[in-house]
Amino acid sequence: MTTTTLPHCTPGPLHATLLAGSVPLFLGALLSDIAYYQSYQIQWSNFAAWLIAGALLSSGLALLFALANLIRAPRKAGRPLLYVLLLLATWVLGLVNAFEHAKDAWAVMPAGLVLSVVVTVLAMIATWAGLTRLRTEGEA
Structure with missing residues (x-):
């Protein structure tokens, strides 16, 4: 029985840390937005804006x-390309979200x-795709 191993393109330690670090930042921004929606305290919106800025840096x-x-x-197709596209979509929508949070007070909602x-769901999916083994030579 012969098994062939396909080369994989997995993130290195720094790449994985940056990738995984964006999820709690985007999640924290979501939780801050929920707190702002329920309490009308403007500081929650400011906190979300700063968390989004940190998440954009990390995911960028x-x-x-x-x-x-x-x-x-x-091989530039398949899951490696999907992973890059998911990260790009996360970053672009995160940037739009940052612009949305730059508005004044209640204009941020909904x-x-x-x-x-x-963006939080996209970041979770991109992290899942990035931290699993990305095949670069054929799909098994």
Whole structure:
């Protein structure tokens, strides 16, 4: 019985740390938006804006690592490409969310809350895809 192993493109330690670090930041922003929606205390919206800024930094750097891995990969289709596209969608919608949170007071709602939900789910899916073994040579 012969088994062939396919080369994998998994994130390195720094890449994985940046990738996994964006999830709690986006989740914290979502929870802050929920607290703002329930309490009308403007500080929750400010806190969400800062958490989103940190998450954008973390996911943006993870996106750069993912692009470098995709460029080096022998096969540029399939899951590695899906992972990069998920990260890109997360970052772009996170940026839109940051712009939404730059508005004044209650103008953030409800779009900020909806965007926070979408971006948090996207960040979780991108992290799941990034931390699993990404095949670069054929699908098994």
